[in-house]
Amino acid sequence: MTTVLRTRAELAATLGPLPGRLAVVMTMGALHPGHETLLRAARERADVVLATIFVNPLQFGPNEDFDRYPRTLEADLAICRAAGVDAVFAPSREELYPGGEPIVRVTGGDLGEELEGASRPGFFTGVLTVVLKLLNLVRPDVAIFGEKDYQQLTLVRRMVRDLELDVEIAGVPTVREPDGLALSSRNRYLSTEERASALRLSAALRAGAAAAGAGRGADGALAAAHRAFGEGTTGAKLDYLVLTDPELGPAPVTGPARMLVAAWVGGTRLIDNVPVELAPVSVPVATPPGG
Numbered sequence: 408m409t410t411v412l413r414t415r416a417e418l419a420a421t422l423g424p425l426p427g428r429l430a431v432v433m434t435m436g437a438l439h440p441g442h443e444t445l446l447r448a449a450r451e452r453a454d455v456v457l458a459t460i461f462v463n464p465l466q467f468g469p470n471e472d473f474d475r476y477p478r479t480l481e482a483d484l485a486i487c488r489a490a491g492v493d494a495v496f497a498p499s500r501e502e503l504y505p506g507g508e509p510i511v512r513v514t515g516g517d518l519g520e521e522l523e524g525a526s527r528p529g530f531f532t533g534v535l536t537v538v539l540k541l542l543n544l545v546r547p548d549v550a551i552f553g554e555k556d557y558q559q560l561t562l563v564r565r566m567v568r569d570l571e572l573d574v575e576i577a578g579v580p581t582v583r584e585p586d587g588l589a590l591s592s593r594n595r596y597l598s599t600e601e602r603a604s605a606l607r608l609s610a611a612l613r614a615g616a617a618a619a620g621a622g623r624g625a626d627g628a629l630a631a632a633h634r635a636f637g638e639g640t641t642g643a644k645l646d647y648l649v650l651t652d653p654e655l656g657p658a659p660v661t662g663p664a665r666m667l668v669a670a671w672v673g674g675t676r677l678i679d680n681v682p683v684e685l686a687p688v689s690v691p692v693a694t695p696p697g698g
């Protein structure tokens with residue numbers, strides 16, 4: 408049975424007596440099979456699984472989609488029940504921010520201002536602040552986050568390390584449609600035509616990862632990704648396409664790396680990323696004259 412908790416008092420009363428290891432999956436609702444994978448990963452790692460559902464106003468800019476963000480609580484609860492979630496904490500805005508929006512917030516430093524942070528000022532401050540608040544209210548042993556929001560996952564890990572939080576953070580690989588589109592709550596904004604354009608993001612990442620693996624180096628990988636994205640020829644408008652190390656620092660010459668992309672498709676901003684293995688650069692063997 409999945410218990411629905413609306414207040415912090417109900418949350419405390421439910422969690423207090425629970426024995427065993429507790430996992431939390433934080434969401435903004437509009438759950439899809441990607442979230443189900445996170446819930447299943449939580450189930451495998453703990454005795455008790457709690458999901459949170461809260462559309463956090465702090466992480467939306469003034470011109471972003473806070474008002475139209477899908478709110479589908481009944482369907483979300485059905486998914487949680489089917490995934491064997493023990494409790495869902497779905498507080499109101501007033502319950503989570505009783506004195507209004509918090510004055511003291513957590514920032515992600517320079518890393519929080521790059522990539523997503525550059526296009527969405529204040530986004531990671533909103534995310535990290537609510538994540539820390541929820542970690543403090545729930546006190547889980549492990550918190551599960553999707554790799555789909557890779558910069559978010561990286562910053563949450565950094566926050567845990569930098570602020571000495573006593574919680575394990577587990578990342579779960581992105582779930583994709585058979586044609587490569589990364590699952591996202593915002594995919595439901597896309598028209599049929601836009602959905603086809605949205606495939607440019609995963610196509611770019613596939614091409615980049617393949618070129619990296621074939622020894623074309625960081626520049627070759629990025630060039631292949633840009634070609635596959637096809638800026639100007641499709642309905643997708645690139646925001647960024649970068650290659651970094653796994654912690655979002657400068658890309659290495661060889662070894663594990665991460666390629667990340669963000670683009671606008673119509674009025675919808677989409678992000679995606681993949682792990683990349685940069686193979687040693689293969690130098691083409693020069694053919695001798697007449698050879």
Ligand code: PAF
Nearest residue numbers: 433434435463534537556
């Ligand atoms: O990834 C999300 O859905 C949100 O950013 C999170 C972690 C639930 C914080 O509001």
